[in-house]
Amino acid sequence: MRLLHPHTTPATEAEARAVQERLRPHTLLDGSGPAPGAPGTVVVGVDVAYDDARDTVAAAAVALDAATLAEVGHATAVDRVAFPYVPGLLAFRELPAVLAALGRLTTTPDLVVCDGYGLAHPRRFGLASHLGVLTGLPAIGVAKNPFTFRHPPPGPRRGDWAPLLDGDEEVGRALRTRDGVKPVFVSPGHRTTLADACAHTLALTRGYRLPETTRLADRLCRQALRDASPSDG
DNA sequence: GCGACAG
DNA sequence: ATCTTGTCGC
Numbered sequence: 001m002r003l004l005h006p007h008t009t010p011a012t013e014a015e016a017r018a019v020q021e022r023l024r025p026h027t028l029l030d031g032s033g034p035a036p037g038a039p040g041t042v043v044v045g046v047d048v049a050y051d052d053a054r055d056t057v058a059a060a061a062v063a064l065d066a067a068t069l070a071e072v073g074h075a076t077a078v079d080r081v082a083f084p085y086v087p088g089l090l091a092f093r094e095l096p097a098v099l100a101a102l103g104r105l106t107t108t109p110d111l112v113v114c115d116g117y118g119l120a121h122p123r124r125f126g127l128a129s130h131l132g133v134l135t136g137l138p139a140i141g142v143a144k145n146p147f148t149f150r151h152p153p154p155g156p157r158r159g160d161w162a163p164l165l166d167g168d169e170e171v172g173r174a175l176r177t178r179d180g181v182k183p184v185f186v187s188p189g190h191r192t193t194l195a196d197a198c199a200h201t202l203a204l205t206r207g208y209r210l211p212e213t214t215r216l217a218d219r220l221c222r223q224a225l226r227d228a229s230p231s232d233g
Numbered sequence: 234g235c236g237a238c239a240g
Numbered sequence: 241a242t243c244t245t246g247t248c249g250c
Contacts, residue, residue: 087238
């Protein structure tokens with residue numbers, strides 16, 4: 001896969017924040033990505049797992065048919081951890097391995113679903129935005145926790161949502177993907193609108209809180225990590 | 234200064 | 241993210 005912008009690991013946190021500020025203007029929040037659930041489109045979920053003791057990270061990319069949710073391909077990559085976890089700078093920790101896994105995919109993604117945020121970020125440039133801008137691919141962020149942002153409680157039923165607010169700006173939505181279960185936190189990354197990001201999330205969710213894309217990617221990257229660093233040696 | 238803080 | 245057994249409920 002060829003990147004529109006190269007990825008390099010910053011030496012400092014200040015440099016990492018500067019990279020985000022420089023790339024942020026390239027973000028597109030339009031409807032140029034695929035329509036939610038459109039037949040024939042390929043939706044790719046990405047996730048990573050860590051082995052702190054071995055300073056190792058494993059990433060997985062799982063491709064599904066958007067209409068049937070049938071798997072159409074997958075790939076993994078194992079790498080050295082390149083950056084520490086710092087709130088707001090997650091992308092620098094996850095991107096190298098994720099980009100490597102995406103590069104090994106033989107199918108072309110029409111949309112990438114990330115674990116974390118896109119627009120809902122202190123500098124409006126979370127992992128999903130960053131990945132989208134570097135690759136040029138439409139991307140959304142689906143996070144399990146609300147980070148810094150406030151939100152009213154969404155209704156109790158699947159599909160109910162409430163705005164994720166930074167002051168009076170709606171940067172994402174707390175979206176109920178299962179009746180009575182804690183919502184997920186959705187924000188657009190690149191080439192999608194907030195409404196479409198939520199519609200994609202619902203279209204990819206079947207019977208569990210998290211989208212099938214992230215569930216499968218989570219399972220696969222954990223397996224890849226085990227294969228790379230067995231419990232003993 | 235204190236708390237909060239995606240994964 | 242990760243460390244970890246059982247347990248309540250459909």
